[in-house]
Amino acid sequence: MLEVLFSLGLIAVCNHWLLNLNMLIIYFLWSLLNLYEVGEFNLKIIMILLSFWLVSMMIMSVDLKDKTSDLLIMFKLLLICLIMVFYSDSMIMFYMWFEISVLPVLLIIYGWGYQPDRLEAGFYMIMYTVLFSLPLLIMIFYLDKFIYLNKGVVILLMFIMAFLVKLPMTGFHFWLPRAHVEAPVYGSMILAGVMLKLGGYGLIKVTFFLGDTLFLYSTSFIFYSLLGALWLSCVCFTQSDMKMLVAYSSVVHMGIMLSGVLTLKNISIEGAVFMMMGHGLCSSGLFCILGVTYTRTLSRSIFLNKGIYTVMPASTLWWFMFCSSNLSFPPSLNLPAEILLITSIFSYTSISWSILILLGFISSMYSIYLFSYTQQGQTSKFFSFCNLSHKENLMMLLHWVPLNLLILDLSLMTFY
Template sequence: MLDIFFMTFFIVVLIDWSMILNCLSFMFIITLFKICDSGMNLFKLIMILLSIWLLCMMFYSVHNNERSFLLALIFMLVLMSLEITFMSYKMIFFYIGFEMSVIPVLIIILGWGYQPDRIEAGMYMLLYTVFFSLPLLLGIFYMNYMTNIFMITVLMFIMSFMVKLPMFGVHMWLPRAHVEAPVYGSMILAGVMLKLGGYGIIKVSFFLGDFLYKYCKLLVVYSVVGGFLLSLICFMQSDMKMLVAYSSIVHMSLVLSGLLTLKSIGLSGAIFMMIGHGLCSSGLFCVLGFTYNRTHTRSIFFNKGLIFIMPLISLWWFLFCSSNLSFPPCLNLSGELFLFISILHWEPSMFFILMMLGTISSLYSIYLFSFTQHGKYLKSYSYMNLSMMESLGLMLHWFPLNILVFDLHLMMF
C-alpha cells in the first residue's frame, strides 16, 4: 500500500487541476484492483477508496474562480494524512495521521470560510480534537506498562474517537465547523473525517475488545438516546446546513452504538453506514452548496418553492433526502438494519427507543425536502440551473450509494 502513498506524494507537485483529477482516477483504479484482500486490510482499502472518490468530488465542486495551486495542495495534504491514518499498523503513526488530518480542514475553514465566525468555529474544532486526543497519546505511550485496565483507561483510548464521530455531548464543534466551512470543506468533514472515529474504535477493539464490552455498556444506551434527542433538535433548525450536520451526528450515534456491542453484524452495519453516510451526507452538502451559490441564503424560510424555478436541483434534493432517510436501494438501509439488529440482540428492551429514533430520523429528511422545495417562493426571478460539471459530481455521489447495496459481500470482513 506504500505505492498509493508515494503516488499521492508526487501528485502534489502537479499544478493543472485536470492532471490532478486524472492521476486521482488512476490511483482509484489501482486501489480497486487490490480489493481482493480480506479482514482489516479490506476495510483499510475501502476507506482509502472512499477518501480518493470524495476528494475527486471536492475537485469537481470548486468553482473555476476559486481554483488555485494552494487549494489543490491542501486537498492532497488531506488525502496524505488520511492515507497515513488508514495504512499505519503502529498506533503512534495512526495517531500522527489522525491529528494531521485536522490541520488541512482547519486551514480550509479559516481561509475559505464564508463568515467572520469561521475563526471561532476553527478554534472550537482545534480545541475539541486536541484536548481529547491527549489522553489517547498517553495511552499509546504507556500501553505496554499497563497491568490493570480500568474504565478510565478505556476512556483514554476511545474518548478521542467519540469526539471525532462525534458522540452526543461532545458534538458542538461539528455544526459550527459545517456552517462556516465552504462546500468542499463540509464534504470532506462529513464524507471521511467523521469516519476516523469509527475506524479508531475498530482498531483499538483488537486489543481492548473485552474491556470495551465490560465498561462501555452504558455508552451504547447513552449514544442511542443522544441520537434520538439530536433527531428532535433537527426540527428546531432554520439553517439547512445545521440540519444536515445534526443528521450526520444522528447517524454516527448509531454507528458508535453498533460498534460498542462488539457483534459481527454490528461491525458490518457500521461499515455499511459509514460508507453510505459518507456518500449521502457529502452529496447533501454538495447540492446545498450549489443551492446557496444561487439563492445566497441557507434559511429554510427563504428557500421555498425551488421545485418551480430549479427543478433539476429539486430532483437531486429528493434523491439525497430519500437516501438520508434510508429509502431502498440506498446503502444506508442495510447499515441501519444491521445496526438495529445488533443493538436489539444486545438489549431487546431498547426496541421502543430505536423505533422512535428510526421514525424521527426519517421525518426530518421529509421536513427538509418539503419545506425547501414546496411552497411560495419569496423572490420573483429564477436562477441558472446546474452545470454539467455540477451534475456529474452529484451523479458520482448518488450512483455508488445505490449500487453497492446489490453486493454487500464486497464490504464485509
C-alpha cells in the same frame, strides 16, 4: 499503497487541477483491484477508496475563481494524511497522522470559509481534537503494559475519547455544526464524508485489544448514545439553517453506528462499515447540492429557500434523491447498514426497542421536513435561476450511483 504515496509526492509540484483529478481517478481504480483481500486490510482499502472518491468530488466542486495552487496543496496534503491514517499499523503512527489530518481542514476553513466566525469555529475544532486526543497519546505509551493496568472506565475513556469526539458522540459534538456552517462546500464534503469516519475506523481499531473492557461498560454507552441520537433528531426540527440540520443528522447517524459497534458483534461491525460508506456518500451529496443551491439563492435558510421546485426542478430531483437516501430508503446503502446495526443493538439489549422505534421514526421525519420545506410551497423572492450545469449534475450522479448500487453486492465491503 506505497506506489500511490510516491506518485502523490511526484505530482505535488504540479498545480494543474485537471491532471490531479485524472491521477486520483487512476489511483482509485488501482486501489479497487486490492479489494480481493480479507481481514483488516480490506477495511483499510475501503476507507482509502472512499477518500479518493470524495477528494475527487471536492476537486470537481471548486469554482474557477477559487482554483488556486494553495487550495490544491491543501487537498493533496489532506489526501496524503488520510491514506497514512488508514494505512498505518502501529498506534503511534496512526495517532500522528490522525492529528495531522485536522490541519488541512482547519486551513481550508480559515482560508476559504464564508464568514468571520470561521475563526471561532476553527478554534473549537482544534481545541476539541487536541484536548481529547492527549489521553490517547498517554495510553499508547503504556500500551505494552496494558495487561497490568486497572481496566476501569477511566482507562477506557482515555482510549476512546479521541474517537468519540471525531465521530462525534452526543455531548462531544458542539464543534461539528460550527465547523460545517463556516466551511466552504468542499470543506463540508470532506468533514462529513471522511473526517467523521476516522472516529469510527479508530474505534473499530481499538476494539481489537479493548474488547473485554468495552464489554463491561458498553451498555451504558449504548443507551447514552441512543438517547443522544433521539434528542438530536428532535433538535433537527428546530433548525432554520439547512447546513446545521444536515450536520446534526450526521451526528444522529454516527450515534446509531457507535451504539452498534459497542455491541461487539460481527454483524454490527459490518453494519458500521456500510454506514460509514453510505453516510459518507449521502452526507457529502447533501452538502454538495446544498452548496449548488446556495450559489444561486445566497441563503441557507429553510424559509427563504421555499419553492425551489418552481424555479429549479432539476435541483429538486437531487434533493429528493439524497433526502430519501438519508432516511434509509431502498436501495440506499444506509438501509442494510441500519438493519444490521438495529438488529445487533436489539439482540444485545431487548429493552432498547422503544428508543429504536422512536429514533427510526423521528430520524426519517426530519429528512422529509428538510425536503418538503425547502422545495415545495410558494416562493415570493425568486423568479428564475440558471439550471444545473453538466458538471454539477455529474457530481450529483457520482455521489448517488455508488450509494445505491453498492447494495447489489455487499460482499465487496465485508472484511470477515
